[in-house]
Amino acid sequence: MNGDTKKKSTPYTVPIGPxxxxxxxxxxxxxxxxxxxxxxxxxxxxxxxxGIEWMGMRRNPVQIVHLTDRICGICGVVHSLSFARxxxxxxxxxxxxxxDYIRTILHELERMQSHLLWAGVAAHELGFDSLLFLAxxxxxxxMDLIENLTGNRVNYGIxxxxxxxxxxxxxxxxxxxxxxxxxxxxxDQMKTVFLDDSxxxxxxxxxxxxxxxxxxxxxAVGPTARASGVAMDVRHDYPYCAYGDLNVQPVIPPQxxxxxxGDVYDRIIVRLLEIAQSIDIIQQCMDNMPAGEILxxxxxxxxxxxxxxxxxxxxxxxxxxxxxCMHYVRMDGNDAPATWKVKASSYSNLMSWIPMxxxxxxxxxxxxxxxxxxxxxxxxxxxxxxxGSAANLTKEELTRLSREKTxxxxxx
Amino acid sequence: xxxxPMVTELLMQLFKNPATNAFxxxxxxxxxxxxxxxxxxxxxxxNPPVTxxxxxxxxxxxxxxxxxxxxxxxxxxxxxxIEFLPSTKRVRIYVTQCIFCSQCNDICPKDCLHMSxxxxxxxxxxxxxxxxxx
Numbered sequence: 280m281n282g283d284t285k286k287k288s289t290p291y292t293v294p295i296g297p298x299x300x301x302x303x304x305x306x307x308x309x310x311x312x313x314x315x316x317x318x319x320x321x322x323x324x325x326x327x328x329x330g331i332e333w334m335g336m337r338r339n340p341v342q343i344v345h346l347t348d349r350i351c352g353i354c355g356v357v358h359s360l361s362f363a364r365x366x367x368x369x370x371x372x373x374x375x376x377x378x379d380y381i382r383t384i385l386h387e388l389e390r391m392q393s394h395l396l397w398a399g400v401a402a403h404e405l406g407f408d409s410l411l412f413l414a415x416x417x418x419x420x421x422m423d424l425i426e427n428l429t430g431n432r433v434n435y436g437i438x439x440x441x442x443x444x445x446x447x448x449x450x451x452x453x454x455x456x457x458x459x460x461x462x463x464x465x466x467d468q469m470k471t472v473f474l475d476d477s478x479x480x481x482x483x484x485x486x487x488x489x490x491x492x493x494x495x496x497x498x499a500v501g502p503t504a505r506a507s508g509v510a511m512d513v514r515h516d517y518p519y520c521a522y523g524d525l526n527v528q529p530v531i532p533p534q535x536x537x538x539x540x541g542d543v544y545d546r547i548i549v550r551l552l553e554i555a556q557s558i559d560i561i562q563q564c565m566d567n568m569p570a571g572e573i574l575x576x577x578x579x580x581x582x583x584x585x586x587x588x589x590x591x592x593x594x595x596x597x598x599x600x601x602x603x604c605m606h607y608v609r610m611d612g613n614d615a616p617a618t619w620k621v622k623a624s625s626y627s628n629l630m631s632w633i634p635m636x637x638x639x640x641x642x643x644x645x646x647x648x649x650x651x652x653x654x655x656x657x658x659x660x661x662x663x664x665x666x667g668s669a670a671n672l673t674k675e676e677l678t679r680l681s682r683e684k685t686x687x688x689x690x691x
Numbered sequence: 692x693x694x695x696p697m698v699t700e701l702l703m704q705l706f707k708n709p710a711t712n713a714f715x716x717x718x719x720x721x722x723x724x725x726x727x728x729x730x731x732x733x734x735x736x737x738n739p740p741v742t743x744x745x746x747x748x749x750x751x752x753x754x755x756x757x758x759x760x761x762x763x764x765x766x767x768x769x770x771x772x773i774e775f776l777p778s779t780k781r782v783r784i785y786v787t788q789c790i791f792c793s794q795c796n797d798i799c800p801k802d803c804l805h806m807s808x809x810x811x812x813x814x815x816x817x818x819x820x821x822x823x824x825x
Contacts, residue, residue, distance in 0.1 A: 338769060339766070339767075341767050341794070342767060342768065342769040342794075343769070345769040345790060345792040345794065346769050348792075349790070407697075409697060409701055410697055413697075413700060416710050419710065423744075426744045427744045427745065430744060430745075430746045430747050430748050430793075431744075431747070431748055431791070434790070434791070434792075436748070436791075436792040436793065436794075444797070445746070468700075471696045472696050472697050472700060475694050475696050476694060476695060476696055476697060477692075477693045477694050477695065478695070579763070579767060579794075579797060579798040580763060580798070583766065583767075
């Protein structure tokens with residue numbers, strides 16, 4: 280048969296996205312299907328680029344720290360903390376111990392609400408909407424706690440360069456204790472509802488497999504890597520804030536659930552166990568919280584002048600609910616940083632979709648895609664626009680551009 | 692064996708109060724705009740929203756008299772929402788641009804900027820009187 284006969288042959292190409300009801304955020308998928316089974320998959324992110332780094336390079340670090348809150352709606356503390364830690368290293372600012380503890384408490388509260396949000400989304404992707412509403416009702420308590428401590432439900436604005444902007448008062452301590460005991464009482468029920476359920480087990484056990492080796496090769500981070508048995512956690516490997524004083528171990532699916540197998544079910548286990556871990560960490564912080572200042576420098580004009588003089592480069596690393604988040608900042612003695620680069624955790628995790636989805640059925644795609652808790656708004660940092668249209672660059676073109684830039688710079 | 696632990700939880704839900712606070716009306720009115728118009732006329736009452744937390748950051752308030760026009764607030768505003776008026780040596784704040792970080796409150800040497808608990812700010816005109824503080 281020659282090409283002009285219109286007979287279609289396998290594999291069929293099924294495009295999904297960039298905007299699609301099954302996807303929470305824009306990303307373009309191209310599936311090569313053979314019947315119901317996915318043979319291969321490709322994806323193209325880059326549709327939610329907002330130019331936040333560009334905005335940042337025209338502002339001083341005290342302004343940027345509140346821009347970072349807006350990179351992601353869920354992990355506000357993560358991005359601002361990671362940026363603040365990078366700037367603190369450059370300007371050699373020492374954060375008071377009490378501020379470190381408050382940062383840790385908020386960081387863990389955020390992890391709890393993010394994991395509960397994910398649990399709800401995962402249930403929704405399975406078509407289990409009553410569980411979605413249960414998970415999100417339970418999540419409200421952590422949102423209320425965050426609201427009480429910071430003043431707002433999202434975009435907390437709590438982290439400042441050199442500390443935090445609000446103290447935890449003695450009146451707020453019983454509220455936190457109450458919230459923690461609420462979750463302690465609910466955790467067993469959540470585990471039963473999620474892990475004992477036949478529907479969830481049927482849909483998740485053995486689906487979306489990511490082997491230990493693939494997780495390492497593709498540099499997966501966070502719960503995605505830990506569910507595949509990779510024992511990595513920035514809080515343990517490279518302690519920051521108060522984590523050095525606390526007992527934090529990477530959560531890996533325990534033997535009672537069959538050990539790490541790297542499927543969607545394991546990712547649910549890891550996230551549920553991390554909620555328990557977060558409760559424990561907040562309790563430890565509450566018990567050992569030192570007294571003292573919460574800001575390195577209370578007078579903002581002085582802080583601004585110190586930051587203006589700062590020179591150097593640094594990376595701030597933080598374990599976000601989705602995995603490791605990194606902010607690279609270079610300052611050269613100006614008001615605004617010379618470079619600011621954000622590497623969100625989802626950026627490292629997206630590639631693990633390819634081995635996960637291969638060989639699965641079309642109907643399993645939503646839950647597998649959701650299982651790494653992708654956050655496209657965090658990830659999309661670059662959009663290439665050339666002569667008015669978005670274009671993909673090949674490796675050769677990139678090399679050529681890089682060489683041209685070197686030549687251009689060496690000439691001037 | 693099929694295990695559905697959620698079923699008991701769902702049955703218990705039947706006897707619990709809804710967690711949602713019905714705002715602005717307890718039951719969906721036929722027309723929300725008409726209902727809000729009636730509220731403005733004093734003919735209907737809204738079901739109150741959830742109370743704001745302590746030190747909530749709502750619409751900014753500005754004490755024009757004690758301001759000295761030092762422009763420090765403009766240096767820390769991430770959203771460039773504050774404009775300096777050279778003729779009067781005072782500032783003007785565009786609420787539609789404000790991101791409610793309250794950093795200007797912290798830096799103000801005369802303590803003339805504060806955050807109020809007001810949060811129902813939506814309008815159709817971004818330059819409406821309610822959206823500009825000066």
